[in-house]
Amino acid sequence: MTLQSFHRLRVAEFKTGGEMIAIQKDNVDIGKLIDGAKQRSTGAIVVFDGIVRDDDICEMELEAYEDVALQELEKIARDATDQFNLLHVDIIHRIGRLAVGENILIIVVGAGHREEAYGGSRFIIEEIKAGVPIWKKELTKNGGRWVPGEHGHGSGISR
Numbered sequence: 001m002t003l004q005s006f007h008r009l010r011v012a013e014f015k016t017g018g019e020m021i022a023i024q025k026d027n028v029d030i031g032k033l034i035d036g037a038k039q040r041s042t043g044a045i046v047v048f049d050g051i052v053r054d055d056d057i058c059e060m061e062l063e064a065y066e067d068v069a070l071q072e073l074e075k076i077a078r079d080a081t082d083q084f085n086l087l088h089v090d091i092i093h094r095i096g097r098l099a100v101g102e103n104i105l106i107i108v109v110g111a112g113h114r115e116e117a118y119g120g121s122r123f124i125i126e127e128i129k130a131g132v133p134i135w136k137k138e139l140t141k142n143g144g145r146w147v148p149g150e151h152g153h154g155s156g157i158s159r
């Protein structure tokens with residue numbers, strides 16, 4: 001990733017120091033994130049890869065209130081780390097126009113045991129959907145519509 005290619009990126013430091021919390025336009029190398037999550041005490045890594053699915057759409061457009069969204073993502077990562085005894089957390093949410101099949105949200109969680117890793121990953125995705133100000137607009141050949149989120153943002157009105 002070059003300075004010209006990223007939209008916004010902020011790296012958060014937690015227990016182990018190498019985690020990435022980001023909102024960006026560019027795709028991410030999931031393999032590198034997995035490699036970065038491996039530590040001597042890691043017994044499980046769980047990867048969540050949310051992708052644009054073909055629901056009769058051409059593309060999806062994602063927007064974020066970036067400063068607030070990054071703060072919320074950092075808080076969610078800290079809370080998950082504390083609650084599930086996680087050793088590593090990466091959260092990368094993409095914005096901009098994405099085609100069907102592209103990555104939207106990547107979560108990589110490392111823990112000592114699979115129960116902690118699965119629980120932490122599930123907690124993170126549910127908290128993101130519930131309260132992070134990121135909005136999705138589904139674009140079709142007939143126009144588009146903002147998708148109402150669980151956090152109350154988006155009206156679902158076609159434009």
